[in-house]
Amino acid sequence: MVEIGTPYTETAKRALLLGSGELGKELVIELSRLGVEVTACDRYSHAPAMQVAHHARVFDMLNAGELRRAVLETKPHLIIPEVEAICTPELQRLEDEGWAVVPTARATRLTMDREGIRRGRSRPPHGALHFCRHTCAICRRMQTARLSVRR
Secondary structure, rough: OOOOOOOOOOOOOOEEEEEOOHHHHHHHHHHHHHOOOEEEOOOOOOOOHHHHHOOOEEEEOOOHHHHHHHHHHHHHOEEEEOOOOOOOOHHHHHHHHHOOOOOHHHHHHHHHOOHHHHHOOOOOOOOOOOOOOOOHHHHHHHHHHOOOOOO
16 A cells, blocks of 8 residues: 655655646646645746646756756655656656656656657658648659548
């Protein structure tokens, strides 16, 4: 059985939420219901999750030093990335040092790599990817691939 503890005490389980948008706000509400003490972080103050969290921190999460300082000062049991603008190499170093990152720092890095996702890390099973900026270009690509196009 997992013992969570009580917020603001020595036995409290602490979570550091990196990104404080609407999704993060819902996460803070649920973690708080479970008794987890949450620190919500973002690059601007009064973000949605900060309004319901136990603590709030404003800093540039792309800055490795500031990210590390937030972790060392809050001593979280869980680090939860919820925003794309995070220094993922520093997040990986923190995880390698023993800090719990959920999902893993590697999963976070891969998810944050939008261009890598779009292009694919290897050749996709359906063939090469093509990017189109306009509908007519999409139709031409579909016709080239011998797919039916209705207009």
